Amino acid sequence: MGATYETKTELTDKAVLVSLVTDEVKRSGINAKYSLDELVNLAETAGVEVKDVIVQNRETPDSRWFIGKGKVEELREAIEAQEANTAIFDQELSGAQVRNLEETLDVKIIDRTQLILDIFAQRAKTREGIIQVELAQLSYLLPRLSGHGKNLSRLGGGIGTRGPGESKLETDRRHIRGRISDLKRQLDEVTRHRKLHRQRRKETGVVxxxxxxxxxxxxxxxxxxxxxxxxxxxxxxxxxxxxxxxxxxxxxxxxxxxxxxxxxxxxxxxxxxxxxxxxxxxxxxxxxxxxxxxxxxxxxxxxxxxxxxxxxxxxxxxxxxxxxxxxxxxxxxxxxxxxxxxxxxxxxxxxxxxxxxxxxxxxxxxLTGDTRLFRIPAGRGDLTAIVYRVGEVLEQTFDEDDILFRVELNKADYEKLGYQLESYIINEG
Ligand SMILES: Nc1nc2c(ncn2[C@@H]2O[C@H](COP(=O)(O)OP(=O)(O)O)[C@@H](O)[C@H]2O)c(=O)[nH]1
Ligand SMILES: [Mg+2]
Structure with missing residues (x-):
């Protein structure tokens, strides 16, 4: 099913990280230093190269730029010095702040939530995971739509160009809402089929x-x-x-x-x-x-x-x-x-x-369990194959029409496949 939303970060990105320590942050008990360390790690996880880090202490965020105007200039200098193409903020930005910063600095502006979403999008593998991530991305995007005029083409279906008019915005919003309810429906369906799917994966037998x-x-x-x-x-x-x-x-x-x-x-x-x-x-x-x-x-x-x-x-x-x-x-x-x-x-x-x-x-x-002894009829190649899959065969002897296998069990494999051998176990006296 391909997700229609692409990640905003790319593996070749070079970024300057920005953290604003407001009074609210201080009151909330969030450790700003730890949070910033984590942001560095998240950026690297997304494949972004971290070139510099800028911190500002300020009572409240600036409504237009998030950080103070002077700090924006400092950020510009750091971006130029490092030849960075991205600025990543440790807090959530409004759509307007993203637009203002993007226009002034001419680099990609990403906030913490967006970065996390990008990582999830890179990592999601199962159908359920992919749907969950796209849902989160769209829900995040919806209220910020006016601020992302430039990036709307990411949504696919050719919607969005630079600076959409209000009516265009309404169309985009409707488009996204439609997609959200569509995804929710798919999610219900996937959850119903999940159990089956998991069972099948278990049978591949790889630990x-x-x-x-x-x-x-x-x-x-x-x-x-x-x-x-x-x-x-x-x-x-x-x-x-x-x-x-x-x-x-x-x-x-x-x-x-x-x-x-x-x-x-x-x-x-x-x-x-x-x-x-x-x-x-x-x-x-x-x-x-x-x-x-x-x-x-x-x-x-x-x-x-x-x-x-x-x-x-x-x-x-x-x-x-x-x-x-x-x-x-x-x-x-x-x-x-x-x-x-x-x-x-x-x-x-x-x-x-x-x-x-x-x-x-x-x-x-x-992963390794006890040893066990199985008595398998010589003609049962199917069972012999299973014996070899549930652990390591330590010894193999013949007894009339049967083969005796002494096996050091692999716990995980035995849990998956061992039920088929239950009636062939012999208790050693
Ligand atoms: N001193 C020290 N640093 C470590 C050790 N293990 C990991 N690190 C560092 O911790 C940071 C985070 O490691 P990473 O593997 O990216 O953590 P992840 O987020 O859990 O994947 C990196 O800078 C590592 O070099 C360790 O045993 N000792
Ligand atoms: Mg990691």
């Missing part, structure tokens, strides 16, 4: 492990570091997977698929929650979840609680989980001591090879 956690905790770094030596294999075996997934070879030689997720975002605008969840579907498909935590973050425990809550809501709460307390190199000895430790949680640094090996072993241990 999936998902990296989940807040932005900036080190998920993408871990994906890269954990799979560093497997890059060549990846291209051949899983050419159809998108770049956020890679194959990971476990110490046993078994290959699994490791997937990065968008990551939780502080103060996610309420309207974006549904589309965010849709991008987390990998977690729902996963056989094992790696919950990545920034061990050095002040609000570490809050962050963990939010992640756990949403995983529960998604129905992924009871999946096997390993908690990775990452960035241990940034922790004080006291901080490290406070971290819980146990069989399913590890204190690591994504740049420490020994720690990475520990993680690979932990994944393997989680």
């Amino acid at each position: 999936q492990v998902a990296l989940v956690g807040y932005t900036n905790t080190g998920k993408s770094t871990l994906l890269k570091q954990l799979t560093a030596s497997d890059i060549y294999v990846e291209n051949q075996l899983f050419a159809t997977l998108d770049p956020t997934s890679r194959t990971l070879e476990l110490p046993s030689g078994k290959e699994i698929v490791l997937t990065d997720t968008v990551g939780f975002i502080q103060n996610l605008p309420h309207d974006l929650v549904a589309s965010f969840r849709a991008t987390l579907e990998e977690a729902n498909e996963a056989d094992l979840i790696l919950h990545v935590v920034d061990a050095s973050a002040e609000n570490r425990e809050e962050q963990m609680a939010v992640v756990t809550e949403i995983l529960n809501d998604l129905g992924a709460g009871s999946k096997p989980q390993i908690v990775l307390f990452n960035k241990k190199d940034l922790c004080t000895p006291e901080q490290l001591q406070m971290l819980p430790s146990g069989e399913h949680s590890f204190k690591i640094s994504a740049y420490d090879e020994a720690d990475l090996e520990l993680v690979r072993e932990a994944i393997q241990k989680q």
Whole structure:
């Protein structure tokens, strides 16, 4: 179904980031410094190169420019010095502010919500995800329509040119409202078919492990570091997977698929929650979840609680989980001591090879189960094939017309396919 809305950012963009710290921001308890760090990470996630960062303290936003007129000049200088083509604001802008800034500075103006929407749009893979994201994009666009005269062609169908007149605007609005109700209808239908779809995906039998956690905790770094030596294999075996997934070879030689997720975002605008969840579907498909935590973050425990809550809501709460307390190199000895430790949680640094090996072993241990003995009639090639798919055959012996297989089970595979072998298990006495 192709989405009719394209992302506003492009991989080649060079950006200057802008944060306005108003009294309201201060009162709300949002940590502006953290928020800006997160914006940098989000921009990079969208593939944008961050060239400079500008911060202004001001009681209230300027109604025309959002930041003060003097600050606009400072921004212009930074844009020219860095040859940037984009300015990204850490707060939401009105349509008029976007238009004024775009006309004055002659670069793309993007706000925090728009950037997040772009990332979701890049990542959404399932039909449901794609619809959710387009819905959020259109709902965001609708009240800002007059400010986006230049960009309306993005909506496809040839609507919109520069500076549309009021009647044209009305047509555009009607067009978008129509599209929104159309998408909502499609969404209902998709949700109905979803269960079936999921069942089919499970039967492909590839073990999936998902990296989940807040932005900036080190998920993408871990994906890269954990799979560093497997890059060549990846291209051949899983050419159809998108770049956020890679194959990971476990110490046993078994290959699994490791997937990065968008990551939780502080103060996610309420309207974006549904589309965010849709991008987390990998977690729902996963056989094992790696919950990545920034061990050095002040609000570490809050962050963990939010992640756990949403995983529960998604129905992924009871999946096997390993908690990775990452960035241990940034922790004080006291901080490290406070971290819980146990069989399913590890204190690591994504740049420490020994720690990475520990993680690979932990994944393997989680996925590998007991050994089991099956008695399969010699003529049942179909069952033998399944035996080979649910784990590693350690031993194979013949007994009259049957074959006995001793198998070290792969938990995830066995869960998916093992029911077909239930009546062929023999209990060893
Ligand atoms: N010091 C330190 N920095 C790390 C570690 N892991 C990741 N980082 C840094 O943390 C930042 C965010 O990492 P990233 O993988 O993009 O986080 P993501 O948003 O969860 O994907 C990057 O600058 C990484 O280099 C770690 O173990 N130690
Ligand atoms: Mg990332």
